[in-house]
Amino acid sequence: MSGRPTxxxxxxxxxxxxxxxxxxxxxxxxxxxxxxxVRDAVGVLGYVPDGVGRALKLGRALHVAFAVDDxxxxxxxxxxxxxxxxxxxxxxxxxxxxTGHKEEQLLEFVAGMSDGHADGLIISPLVRxxxxxxxxxxxxxxxxxxxxxxxxxxxxxxxTDSQRGIDLAFDHLLSTGxxxxxxxxxxxxxxxxxxxxxxxxxxxxxxxxxxxxVPARAFNVSxxxxxxxxxRRGGLPQAVLAANDTLALGILRAALTAGVKVPHxxxxxxxDDIEFARVFSxxxxxxxxxxxxxxxxxxxxxLSRMQDRTRPPKVATVxxxxxxxxxxxxxxxx
Amino acid sequence: MSGRPTxxxxxxxxxxxxxxxxxxxxxxxxxxxxxxxVRDAVGVLGYVPDGVGRALKLGRALHVAFAVDDxxxxxxxxxxxxxxxxxxxxxxxxxxxxTGHKEEQLLEFVAGMSDGHADGLIISPLVRxxxxxxxxxxxxxxxxxxxxxxxxxxxxxxxTDSQRGIDLAFDHLLSTGxxxxxxxxxxxxxxxxxxxxxxxxxxxxxxxxxxxxVPARAFNVSxxxxxxxxxRRGGLPQAVLAANDTLALGILRAALTAGVKVPHxxxxxxxDDIEFARVFSxxxxxxxxxxxxxxxxxxxxxLSRMQDRTRPPKVATVxxxxxxxxxxxxxxxx
DNA sequence: TTGTACGCGTTATCAT
DNA sequence: ATGATAACGCGTACAA
Numbered sequence: 001m002s003g004r005p006t007x008x009x010x011x012x013x014x015x016x017x018x019x020x021x022x023x024x025x026x027x028x029x030x031x032x033x034x035x036x037x038v039r040d041a042v043g044v045l046g047y048v049p050d051g052v053g054r055a056l057k058l059g060r061a062l063h064v065a066f067a068v069d070d071x072x073x074x075x076x077x078x079x080x081x082x083x084x085x086x087x088x089x090x091x092x093x094x095x096x097x098x099t100g101h102k103e104e105q106l107l108e109f110v111a112g113m114s115d116g117h118a119d120g121l122i123i124s125p126l127v128r129x130x131x132x133x134x135x136x137x138x139x140x141x142x143x144x145x146x147x148x149x150x151x152x153x154x155x156x157x158x159x160t161d162s163q164r165g166i167d168l169a170f171d172h173l174l175s176t177g178x179x180x181x182x183x184x185x186x187x188x189x190x191x192x193x194x195x196x197x198x199x200x201x202x203x204x205x206x207x208x209x210x211x212x213x214v215p216a217r218a219f220n221v222s223x224x225x226x227x228x229x230x231x232r233r234g235g236l237p238q239a240v241l242a243a244n245d246t247l248a249l250g251i252l253r254a255a256l257t258a259g260v261k262v263p264h265x266x267x268x269x270x271x272d273d274i275e276f277a278r279v280f281s282x283x284x285x286x287x288x289x290x291x292x293x294x295x296x297x298x299x300x301x302x303l304s305r306m307q308d309r310t311r312p313p314k315v316a317t318v319x320x321x322x323x324x325x326x327x328x329x330x331x332x333x334x
Numbered sequence: 335m336s337g338r339p340t341x342x343x344x345x346x347x348x349x350x351x352x353x354x355x356x357x358x359x360x361x362x363x364x365x366x367x368x369x370x371x372v373r374d375a376v377g378v379l380g381y382v383p384d385g386v387g388r389a390l391k392l393g394r395a396l397h398v399a400f401a402v403d404d405x406x407x408x409x410x411x412x413x414x415x416x417x418x419x420x421x422x423x424x425x426x427x428x429x430x431x432x433t434g435h436k437e438e439q440l441l442e443f444v445a446g447m448s449d450g451h452a453d454g455l456i457i458s459p460l461v462r463x464x465x466x467x468x469x470x471x472x473x474x475x476x477x478x479x480x481x482x483x484x485x486x487x488x489x490x491x492x493x494t495d496s497q498r499g500i501d502l503a504f505d506h507l508l509s510t511g512x513x514x515x516x517x518x519x520x521x522x523x524x525x526x527x528x529x530x531x532x533x534x535x536x537x538x539x540x541x542x543x544x545x546x547x548v549p550a551r552a553f554n555v556s557x558x559x560x561x562x563x564x565x566r567r568g569g570l571p572q573a574v575l576a577a578n579d580t581l582a583l584g585i586l587r588a589a590l591t592a593g594v595k596v597p598h599x600x601x602x603x604x605x606d607d608i609e610f611a612r613v614f615s616x617x618x619x620x621x622x623x624x625x626x627x628x629x630x631x632x633x634x635x636x637l638s639r640m641q642d643r644t645r646p647p648k649v650a651t652v653x654x655x656x657x658x659x660x661x662x663x664x665x666x667x668x
Numbered sequence: 669t670t671g672t673a674c675g676c677g678t679t680a681t682c683a684t
Numbered sequence: 685a686t687g688a689t690a691a692c693g694c695g696t697a698c699a700a
């Protein structure tokens with residue numbers, strides 16, 4: 001009486017066995033009359049089948065989990081939309097979690113979902129520690145990682161060529177006449193923070209440009225604003241390559257507040273091509289890393305692995321694409 | 335061998351009973367020596383307890399679900415952050431779902447989570463149909479709704495005085511000298527779309543201003559851009575009150591593209607105070623509805639109801655707050 | 669301290 | 685067509 005009704009009470013109420021109730025609810029062959037009696041009982045009692053009991057019996061929960069570091073960064077909602085799209089064929093709920101940069105919370109989420117509550121896992125972590133990788137290898141459900149890891153690890157992954165992405169932005173800045181190009185980098189502890197910085201340093205070396213990296217403490221707007229202040233104290237370069245779009249937008253805002261004209265006094269590029277990059281004024285030149293496509297590919301890999309858990313791991317890759325807007329217009333231009 | 339190991343295999347491997355394994359894993363009193371043997375077996379087999387089995391036995395899953403219409407709208411990630419914050423004391427994973435405006439998908443999510451997979455539910459739906467309300471009343475787990483509904487319904491809710499919010503924006507526009515004030519409204523099928531439009535109409539009547547509503551097809555940037563085009567075709571007012579911030583930012587972008595100067599030629603206000611409202615240029619005047627606080631309050635209501643499922647329903651309310659920025663500066667001003 | 673046995677709510681098999 | 689019953693994996697009285 002106190003808790004929710006179970007199949008047993010429905011059966012009693014309808015005067016049938018629990019087997020019959022189950023059959024009716026799952027559309028198996030039953031006599032129309034008894035089926036109706038069962039449906040009535042269900043209605044009267046307000047019975048809703050317990051998904052946990054069902055999941056235990058069936059071995060699947062019809063849930064897929066998706067974990068990212070920070071849903072407040074629009075690139076991740078784009079990615080999520082891609083995942084949803086790629087999962088559309090499957091009748092499964094997508095459960096998202098914004099775990100923050102704390103490894104502990106991510107591990108907790110992975111543990112909490114991979115314990116049978118979700119049939120598959122897609123994760124896109126900024127920080128990829130050995131502990132996390134080890135945990136992912138032990139996970140008892142199919143898992144797809146969005147990000148680059150050692151292929152030896154044997155995980156399905158979706159990657160993007162961030163080195164090439166940086167080069168696209170760098171070369172574009174050069175082609176618009178900028179010769180001093182600084183980077184506002186991501187947090188040093190993060191994988192994209194490091195790889196994008198390294199790509200920048202290589203580009204500098206290749207073009208004999210003196211590197212200058214101002215690291216931000218997070219991939220968000222206010223960190224970008226603070227980075228601009230530091231950048232300015234050290235003397236403004238002609239261009240700044242931000243490690244992602246939210247940082248770049250923070251830089252644009254801070255430049256505006258400080259009276260620094262973009263693109264005339266300072267050219268700015270971002271990475272990710274979030275929607276607000278287009279909307280902002282000046283519109284942000286950026287490099288799309290195909291977040292939506294990465295999400296869709298990850299979903300595809302997950303589905304295929306859920307069908308065949310023994311196939312060799314695959315790596316899907318998305319090519320970066322330069323999107324030229326106002327924030328890097330040549331100084332002579334309009 | 336094929337599937338994941340169960341507690342039975344761990345017990346066999348360690349030469350103990352499953353009860354002992356369970357005790358060791360749950361930190362009950364056991365002889366150190368046997369505890370170690372169990373831990374070894376767990377390590378060797380890579381055993382991870384099945385959360386579904388545990389949830390079935392314990393009657394709780396340590397998950398809380400949060401459903402919103404569109405996570406791509408930053409106001410919802412703000413709200414989510416509030417929920418997380420309010421849930422911090424509880425050791426539970428927060429599972430988020432972006433259900434889209436489709437009622438069917440929302441109902442599916444509610445059903446899929448309230449069936450035992452989640453111990454509680456917080457939902458903030460744009461569209462509140464009788465079918466949804468009925469479904470929420472039948473949900474067998476504690477549920478909190480963020481949004482205004484008939485108190486008769488007997489649901490814990492968190493509301494905000496959107497009428498007052500609209501008035502704040504309206505009066506502010508009047509105080510800066512604008513006399514023709516149009517509204518770019520939300521989708522007519524949504525609850526906030528309707529209530530904000532009605533509040534606007536009442537404000538117009540009160541101040542003897544001719545109302546003009548241009549409805550947008552969605553609460554997002556591109557719908558705002560399109561609404562601006564229609565607004566312009568009909569002749570620009572001195573000010574436009576947008577039904578939310580993403581619409582307002584779309585209007586700002588379209589105005590910019592069209593060469594319409596904000597705030598000189600057109601003043602613009604939003605609702606929600608998303609972070610990008612501050613970052614944008616011109617910075618957007620808006621009305622904060624305390625999304626983060628609403629999330630925190632909802633979490634609090636949920637926790638309290640999880641403790642006492644019989645207490646009478648509560649309604650928590652957050653007061654709107656006007657945030658004045660550049661997009662409504664007086665025409666005479668700089 | 670440890671083991672046996674039961675039950676959580678469901679689906680599916682095997683009788684009838 | 686329907687009913688009795690055995691799992692699914694876990695936690696925990698109760699017995700030893």
